Amino acid sequence: MSSANFKHDLFTQFARVGKALGNGNRLELLEYIAQGERSVDQLAKVSGLTVANTSQHLQQLRQAGLVVCRKQGLQVLYQLSGNDVIDLLDALRNVAERHIAEVDQLVDTYLTVKDELEAVPRDTLMERVKEGLVTVLDVRPGEEYEAGHVPGAVNVPLSELEGYLKHLPKKQDVVAYCRGPHCVLAFDAVARLRQRGYSAQRMEDGFPEWKSAGYPVDTA
Amino acid sequence: MSSANFKHDLFTQFARVGKALGNGNRLELLEYIAQGERSVDQLAKVSGLTVANTSQHLQQLRQAGLVVCRKQGLQVLYQLSGNDVIDLLDALRNVAERHIAEVDQLVDTYLTVKDELEAVPRDTLMERVKEGLVTVLDVRPGEEYEAGHVPGAVNVPLSELEGYLKHLPKKQDVVAYCRGPHCVLAFDAVARLRQRGYSAQRMEDGFPEWKSAGYPVDTA
DNA sequence: CTACTATTCAATAGATTAGTTGAATTAAAT
DNA sequence: ATTTAATTCAACTAATCTATTGAATAGTAG
Structure with a gap:
């Protein structure tokens, strides 16, 4: 019984990371953050989102353990929590490329x-x-x-x-x-x-x- | 097609895979499917979900390109769409284990x-x-x-x-x-x-x- | 202290998702 | 042809998520 709970809880925690990856805007933010440390303001500009919206997505990424932040003066700077996050993003892209027909189509028609x-x-x-x-x-x-x-x-x-x-x-x-x-x-x-x-x-x-x-x- | 649209569409497609990983039940199903080909019925039993619910989750996994299925007699058998899916799951677990405090806590308090x-x-x-x-x-x-x-x-x-x-x-x-x-x-x-x-x-x-x-x- | 900036919080409406139920398919067995 | 079993579909409620708005917080500079 508690064993089933344990398993369930564990999967639920893993799913938090998955959920964080389940939105295009967040993936785009991650892509930018992967370049190096970025402020909320910068991220909002390049992604085209409002600052408040960007901030909220960033918190979700933070709660999922994908990014960490530190405060420097007025700004809050975000960066990836580790290189394993890049590996995760790569694995995600890999699967999407190999198994989703629409991705191929997109790349095809554009390029x-x-x-x-x-x-x-x-x-x-x-x-x-x-x-x-x-x-x-x-x-x-x-x-x-x-x-x-x-x-x-x-x-x-x-x-x-x-x-x-x-x-x-x-x-x-x-x-x-x-x-x-x-x-x-x-x-x-x-x-x-x-x-x-x-x-x-x-x-x-x-x-x-x-x-x-x-x-x-x-x-x- | 404008470059911004292309980018947006591409991230949206990647997010489909992320979304599929954003639910504990689906991750559990993937875990079982990773053992080998399984029927809907088997998966429903071992996961404790209703058959209909299991079926719906499986379709989401299929649309995300994570699993493929084939029909054999009365049954529909599901299996992972490739080894890259295992890599993706590994990467996900890695990040979760390393960066989510609750996972450690879970393993800690339960064991x-x-x-x-x-x-x-x-x-x-x-x-x-x-x-x-x-x-x-x-x-x-x-x-x-x-x-x-x-x-x-x-x-x-x-x-x-x-x-x-x-x-x-x-x-x-x-x-x-x-x-x-x-x-x-x-x-x-x-x-x-x-x-x-x-x-x-x-x-x-x-x-x-x-x-x-x-x-x-x-x-x- | 006051004004200013960057970020976060709180409240909201509209869209999406999870899980339940019961009916509709599909393929095999009688 | 009829029955049976496995799976999927369709409709529905409850819950969750997105993006927007405006207000609140914290750090800086005058």
Whole structure:
């Protein structure tokens, strides 16, 4: 009897984490927080939610043990509670990609040709960077780049991409990356670069995965 | 399609998987399905839900891409849609265990003394089995036991545990194991055994790890 | 002390979800 | 063809969740 209760309670606790993952806005917030520490205000801006709404979602994430926060002056800064959260998000994306037809369809219709989209593995990229064979573009906003980026990467937020292309030799291979495996920024950048005749690819996953896989990180 | 819509739709799709994980009953069903193919009827019995309710939860799991089903005669059999689902469940449990205080508390208060909960290492167990000092319980379903088990282990699925206890001397040390490091079956078994006054522990990890570590395996 | 800012709390309406019941399918056995 | 068993569907209530609003709190600066 109490054994059944124990089991039930335990599953209920596990379900709290699942529940927290059961809303698109919260997943988007997690994606941003995975880049590094962020204030409520920042998160509200990038997600397009109201501050109060953002705050409430953040508390749910906190109660589920997915994020932790600390107070610094006026602001409350949130960050992931650990790297295991990134693993969890990756596992979630994996399952969704492999088993939900609609995800494939979405990616398909948005990114016209899928097989050209093949991502460059991290270690391949490391080698090619060492040999100077490739330009790595970090297409995230400046603040995120400064908080940490792939060594040798150039920060070119999407809004500045057109201007930057003037300085980029046409024959240069380009690899772009952003927040994570499904961040649209990198898709967008690759699409535009190809339009201009560059040989562009996107990096496997994004910066959070790069970091949690133990690869070197530069800060500005 | 605008980039913002794409992003939003994508996160919404991912959230479907999260939602499916956001209910204790569904997590329990997944746990049982992870043991192998199961019919709706079986799942309803072991989870204690009504058949109709079980069926509804299963459809949600199916729509989220977590399980697949096939029809065989009168029955519909469900199984996990892939091994990545096991990874996802592991990641979920990991986060819950590491970051939710209540989980620790639960395990703590229910399994009175926590250090007694310490898992028994594989080689220690081997020795004690050889000396006949301990009864090893395999609490997995019969089919899995037959496919391979720890030498000398007795197959006692949880449902049959109460009945089996009549034949078990009170002073006997008992070690239980199941599918893997986080399988609740073993916890459950240990909890019930302790309630009855046995000196019960669980084995380190589970059978797959035992086997892959090169320890001997019996088949029925 | 007062004004200001960032965040959280509290109350609300509208949407979604869980679980129950009983009827409707589907496939096999008589 | 009829009966039987396993599963799903449909309708309903109670509970929970989302997003919005406006007020309350805590830290900072003048």
